[in-house]
Amino acid sequence: GAVVSQHPSWVICKSGTSVKIECRSLDFQATTMFWYRQFPKQSLMLMATSNEGSKATYEQGVEKDKFLINHASLTLSTLTVTSAHPEDSSFYICSARDGGSRTDTQYFGPGTRLTVL
Amino acid sequence: GNSVTQMEGPVTLSEEAFLTINCTYTATGYPSLFWYVQYPGEGLQLLLKATKADDKGSNKGFEATYRKETTSFHLEKGSVQVSDSAVYFCALSGGTSYGKLTFGQGTILTVHP
Numbered sequence: 580g581a582v583v584s585q586h587p588s589w590v591i592c593k594s595g596t597s598v599k600i601e602c603r604s605l606d607f608q609a610t611t612m613f614w615y616r617q618f619p620k621q622s623l624m625l626m627a628t629s630n631e632g633s634k635a636t637y638e639q640g641v642e643k644d645k646f647l648i649n650h651a652s653l654t655l656s657t658l659t660v661t662s663a664h665p666e667d668s669s670f671y672i673c674s675a676r677d678g679g680s681r682t683d684t685q686y687f688g689p690g691t692r693l694t695v696l
Numbered sequence: 697g698n699s700v701t702q703m704e705g706p707v708t709l710s711e712e713a714f715l716t717i718n719c720t721y722t723a724t725g726y727p728s729l730f731w732y733v734q735y736p737g738e739g740l741q742l743l744l745k746a747t748k749a750d751d752k753g754s755n756k757g758f759e760a761t762y763r764k765e766t767t768s769f770h771l772e773k774g775s776v777q778v779s780d781s782a783v784y785f786c787a788l789s790g791g792t793s794y795g796k797l798t799f800g801q802g803t804i805l806t807v808h809p
Contacts, residue, residue, distance in 0.1 A: 611795060622785065622799045672739050676795065685797055689739040
């Protein structure tokens with residue numbers, strides 16, 4: 580089945596620093612990737628939609644200068660949390676849609692736990 | 697816009713009990729419906745899906761039927777196991793937001809031996 584990986588699985592950083600999270604589709608080409616944020620015991624909140632070779636589309640209320648998304652290839656998207664603050668601490672999850680599939684199924688990565696001190 | 701409503705949890709059951717987690721949706725057109733499961737500390741895994749009315753998705757003993765007349769996609773399992781303890785999310789894709797998933801709030805399931 581389709582596999583999506585994320586790196587790192589967890590990261591701790593100091594306030595004011597930037598953190599980059601990678602999302603890779605391992606066995607398929609992902610024309611579209613999605614980035615979600617999940618707070619403890621809550622549902623997933625879609626942050627942005629990332630299309631290969633074009634600018635990401637951000638959901639209302641998500642700061643695009645704060646959360647930089649790059650989708651440089653069909654297998655890699657990155658999320659950079661710039662000038663991180665403690666309120667950015669969360670579980671970040673990416674998903675990818677198989678561009679070669681006729682279905683709209685999304686495959687999820689295992690998530691990245693970000694803790695900002 | 698699209699929306700998904702799940703029954704509130706947490707749900708606590710004994711092993712071998714019958715499970716139902718209700719899910720209803722609002723969407724225009726013909727959305728695809730999904731159940732995802734999230735085990736502790738992990739990302740989401742697709743459990744099952746249905747892409748058109750009256751389709752039944754099934755996997756690992758779980759089933760859900762796409763009911764357009766009642767706009768529902770309830771998750772059922774005849775006999776739960778301790779290993780089924782997880783958070784279950786109902787979701788839809790399509791309607792007014794093609795390609796984007798709209799999630800329900802999630803239902804925590806705990807199964808005791």
